[in-house]
Amino acid sequence: MGAAAVAVIRLRNPPVNALSLTALQALEDGLKRADADPSVKAVMICGENGKFSAGADIRGFSSPKRHGIALGPIISLIEKSEKPVVAAIEGIALGGGLEVALGCHYRIAHVKARMGLPEVTIGLLPGAQGTQRLPRLIGVPAALDIITTGRHIPATEALKLGLVDEVVEENTVEAAIRLANKVIGQPLGPRRLSLKPVPKLPNMEAFLREALVKVKKQAHGCLAPELCFQAVKAATEQTFADGVRKEQELFNILLTSGQAQALQYAFFAERAVQKWTTPSGASWKSASPQPIHKAAVIGLGTMGRGIVTSLVKANIPVVALEQNLEYLNMGRKAVMLLLEREAMKMEQGAQTLRFHNPARLQFTVDFDVLQDVDLVIEAVFENMALKKEIFQKISRICKPGAFLCTNTSALNIDEIASATRCPQQVIGTHFFSPAHVMRLLEIIYGLHTSATAIATAMQLAKALKKVGVVVGNCFGFVGNRMMFPYVQQAVFLLEEGSRPEAIDQVLEDFGFKIGPFRMSDLAGLDVGWRSRKGQGLTGASLPPGTPARQRHGHRYSPLPDLLCENGRFGQKTGKGWYQYEKAGGRTAKPDPWLHNFLAQYRDTHHIKTRFIDQEEILERCLFPLMNEGFDILAEGIASGPEHLDVIYINGYGWPKHRGGPMFHASTIGLPRVLAKLQKYSEAHPDVPGLRPSAFLKKLVAMGNPPLKDWMSYLSRQSNKL
């Protein structure tokens, strides 16, 4: 009890005071006790350990005990209280946590607090009357933005919006108790949000129409944003009580939609991959990261520029190195442009000044400048000889403890490390383009990579606000290795009768932001061409007499090579799988030239054209990708299916509401995936990617266990079947 009879209710459920069954019960009991106690004149609700609450316990949504538990009635109880209730918001007030605060009569936030209704990001909507109270408090446009995006609002913005009454820099709990004392006896009617009307807009209908178009466009097939919209719309049309009923109805649709389950799986998967382990026993528990006071990036091509930008944004001093002054100046200009754009996006535009500080961002052609850096990221071309030459050089120049990272998408980390005197310091850091935007960082350990190097790379990912996923060393690592059979099938489907636009459409309808052919045009077809030439699959090193559509006894499609030979590299040349308005254009249009070319190609190779339906397109592209995933798990390249899913969601545009490829396989059911792979493999026996993985077969034979149990079916000693 605080001074002058203010009852204090403290939400306590470490680490984030999630509203579990017990926490909800304690909240309800506390409210009832305060209400019944005549010596209590006001109530203050706060959270333990400087955090108000992260909302409902997400694990509870899939718990059988969930039924019959509701937060809404408890919030109504708060609002109806005849004693003023003040929320003291420190740290975070998210989801159900913010809904509790909205039920309070007053809200005070610490200046560093963040608030939000992120339910949409886990496939739900604010189901404890939040969709009805928030528009009444801050108006429909702001409420719609917060509810449909799930973004976190800093306290200062919350104050401007009217979401909180006061922001303090001092002790929030004490300030809230003072406020509670001050408002004792004042009328509570005007403070009860459920009684307020939703502020009118002169053009509400038109506003809502446009907002719906925007919400749908950004949803890519995810249901939650649209249902969030419907709930807020209900607030504009119905009474509070009817709006709450509508909210509940929509909440239940989402809760049972399957998408919520996938998104909640993705939430925990992202946290699970932070707890990395390797087959040799190294793990996050025992390894300590080293501080990175200064980093260097070698190579200022597209990837290097993005990596430098990322490091500067994370406030890590960087040396940016190029091989000659011409490339250095080009790189410098490009980096400065990226930094300017990033600074404009940031809250304080003045951050630009920091970017230009030469003590924090140094451009050089002199390798000797690398002597005092703690970590180097090499980001030159995918060329083994060049990379080895650079690693040999930097292992001589850099101080002994420096970490030597290679940004490669497929090359052998051990071979690169073999060029150094310190293979334990060498690690793969596979960034995704654009490197300052994409969240994924694939972290690849080699045979000799130390646990400290892995921990440091993971720490770096966190500092760069990326999600690091630790994987083993194999060609293409996890992401690209799974991507090869996907892209391969897409091209085979073209040979058999489909078109790029049909295949892209099916995969975009599935939820990918961009289909495989549009993606290939964006990335540049020459990238893969160079790699295939390097592997001897095409070009001058191809032995004479090699059949056009076969390599090493397996089916091969020369279509991408032929396009490159015709100068069609994708967007950069204005032509690829599609045509563009100009070189560098972005609007893909189906290209009659390509359709003719495909027809001639099929004639030349006597391929009978057939109609390929959507189901086959989807299965032929996705199932081999998942199949490769099962092989990767069996080989111990990744320590769990969550790793593969986090990689696909954050690096390859896999729709998050489908949980990732391995989660998707589990929802389809492994027996069905296996049966389809068997069917396609029989039809195309010369395609190894369609042959079902032994691990997949084993899991089916073991009765299709849930995803969380898959790894227990691998032999512990060798991680081999």
Ligand SMILES: CCCCCCCC/C=C\C=C\CC(=O)SCCNC(=O)CCNC(=O)[C@H](O)C(C)(C)COP(=O)(O)OP(=O)(O)OC[C@H]1O[C@@H](n2cnc3c(N)ncnc32)[C@H](O)[C@@H]1OP(=O)(O)O
């Ligand atoms: C038995 C049934 C109870 C069900 C009650 C039904 C009531 C229904 C009515 C209302 C419905 C309301 C809807 C909601 O409130 S949904 C939840 C909305 N909240 C969120 O989405 C917040 C999610 N969390 C985060 O964004 C972050 O975790 C954050 C809170 C910002 C903290 O970030 P950070 O400091 O980076 O720390 P971590 O993310 O690593 O989290 C630390 C550990 O806490 C676990 N965690 C976080 N939030 C929750 C949560 N809401 N529920 C359960 N667990 C949570 C997280 O997994 C970490 O755990 P671990 O260390 O084991 O990995």
